[in-house]
Amino acid sequence: MLSEFSLIERYFSKPATRGRTPAAQKSGKAASATLGIGDDCALLAPKRGQQLAISTDMLVSGRHFFPDVSPFALGAKALAVNLSDLAAMGAAPRAFTLALSMPKAEESWLQAFSDGLFHMANAHGCELIGGDTTGGPHVSISITVFGDVPAARALRRDGARAGDDIWVSGRLGNARAGLGVLRKEWSIEDAASKAIAIKALEQPEPRVALGVALRGVAHAALDLSDGLAGDLLHILKRSNMRAAVDVDLVPRSGVIDALPAVAQLPCILAGGDDYELCFTAPVEARAKIERLGARLGILVTRIGTIEGLAVPTDTPAIDWRNHAGPVSFTASGYDHFHAD
Amino acid sequence: MLSEFSLIERYFSKPATRGRTPAAQKSGKAASATLGIGDDCALLAPKRGQQLAISTDMLVSGRHFFPDVSPFALGAKALAVNLSDLAAMGAAPRAFTLALSMPKAEESWLQAFSDGLFHMANAHGCELIGGDTTGGPHVSISITVFGDVPAARALRRDGARAGDDIWVSGRLGNARAGLGVLRKEWSIEDAASKAIAIKALEQPEPRVALGVALRGVAHAALDLSDGLAGDLLHILKRSNMRAAVDVDLVPRSGVIDALPAVAQLPCILAGGDDYELCFTAPVEARAKIERLGARLGILVTRIGTIEGLAVPTDTPAIDWRNHAGPVSFTASGYDHFHAD
Known part of the structure; x- marks a missing residue:
């Protein structure tokens, strides 16, 4: 020894x-x-x-x-x-x-x-x-x-402004899909999809170049370690804002389609371990952000909008929607002191 | 929860x-x-x-x-x-x-x-x-x-020079004496001495003011976390020097007298958890260091001398001595991967 x-x-x-x-x-x-x-x-x-x-x-x-x-x-x-x-x-x-x-x-x-x-x-x-x-x-x-x-x-959590677009990098949920495989919560038949999911869990790539490139472009940012639902709420609380997110726009890979239907939204919206960036930016920055993503080879996707609070009764929260209307989703993110 | x-x-x-x-x-x-x-x-x-x-x-x-x-x-x-x-x-x-x-x-x-x-x-x-x-x-x-x-x-480990005095702050071995009490390796009858020993283990006071005051005065320094014998060796290796230390001069409290004779030197020289400073300084700085100690209310004691290596055969090491001559002591300090 x-x-x-x-x-x-x-x-x-x-x-x-x-x-x-x-x-x-x-x-x-x-x-x-x-x-x-x-x-x-x-x-x-x-x-x-x-x-x-x-x-x-x-x-x-x-x-x-x-x-x-x-x-x-x-x-x-x-x-x-x-x-x-x-x-x-x-x-x-x-x-x-x-x-x-x-x-x-x-x-x-x-x-x-x-x-x-x-x-x-x-x-x-x-x-x-x-x-x-x-x-x-x-x-x-x-x-x-x-x-x-x-x-x-510096890209802080408290800089989101009403009217900002909400963006995420990459595709969400793969790491949680991989964790479920290793925990035998579900299986993924297709070998390539299974490998993608486990690699997402075990070998995340931090979005360092994107973060540096977003200086002076994004108003607020954080990384998705505990799941979009819980993490976006940190931006909203620190910035004192609400958000509307279109669930259909949240980028997901084919891996997610291989999961049981009931597991898909929880993986994408509250899976944790994504290590993608979630950031807000003004509408005028859309083209610039698309170009940044293309230059760095990183998918960047607009998933929603920052909305001001109707003070004093309103509180920071996320309105989940899809093409059909409101979606009920309340998972608050991965918490290391809860059972996992 | x-x-x-x-x-x-x-x-x-x-x-x-x-x-x-x-x-x-x-x-x-x-x-x-x-x-x-x-x-x-x-x-x-x-x-x-x-x-x-x-x-x-x-x-x-x-x-x-x-x-x-x-x-x-x-x-x-x-x-x-x-x-x-x-x-x-x-x-x-x-x-x-x-x-x-x-x-x-x-x-x-x-x-x-x-x-x-x-x-x-x-x-x-x-x-x-x-x-x-x-x-x-x-x-x-x-x-x-x-x-x-x-x-x-900055007080580095690699700055010790031949002829430097070797100093320590405080008194060594109390924390190890307290650890021995809690481990039932020995007991200390006197309640006040026992309390001093356990307090030394559980409530060390970092020598922050002394460290800052020694800028520009000491040539080399480190803190005693693993015991004088092992820690002083780090200075010697990084500075490529030898040391002569008079064991009789190493400051100890009355607590040590209460220990079994065989445990006394190991506590003082290799006890660990002292969080006192050990530093080297030129002979000309003696009066200044004594004044520093007095001003801060911290005991500072000269325990030995830095000696140059007789290259190429010599290696960094400590010659332990007392009033009677050489002392055999080879404990190399507390090591967190050894049994403890």
């Missing part, structure tokens, strides 16, 4: 190509942090005129991932869900810290986990600058991520 | 007096972070001309604390051990994030935990700017802390 210090040094240190941005690797320049793993603290400053966007997430075995999940996929996802928070803020990734507890130090697991972690880190120029590894009864992963964003252009 | 979002809002949000520095509370000014809990990311920038010092630690129930520990003390200690890393860098506390997993949301436990956490935070002007709470099989706490430090004056 390895000691704590050997663990950090062997799997999470920064040899030539690790923990450095692709650009820094090419140029041979020093990584962006002044001082990384190996001292009491790392030192980091945002780029000139910008601020550091900071977010933290914790993933616990048996709660956020199955104990037998691929450690490579887990390492990548642990960082991806944090990069998704940066994307939602319009921040460009810079660095992250990792705290990891596990029952014992299995070298093959650690190697694959760190390979997945650095694969995701290098793809987004995000450097590991500090960490803590410890024994514990279960695998638990806590990452804190840092990105650069000009303060005045 | 509370939902995740209620948890964050109820116990870890920022009402009038929470999560703001005492100065900010008095003046009524906004807290230092632009955007805190409630958005995808917090926004933070170091003070002009400084860098952010960043450190992360994870505490796991049954490993770093007993499940029945006072939640108030645990909340305070969870932040204190991180503030200790800032102190070791000479950084002034600014902000922190919290990731917390627990089996279920017990309101009385959470109230006491957050009270302890904010008690420590407010004492050091350190603001909670983001967090994640989740269910999990055991209590696990991961904090990432941020402080300001002028980059060129």
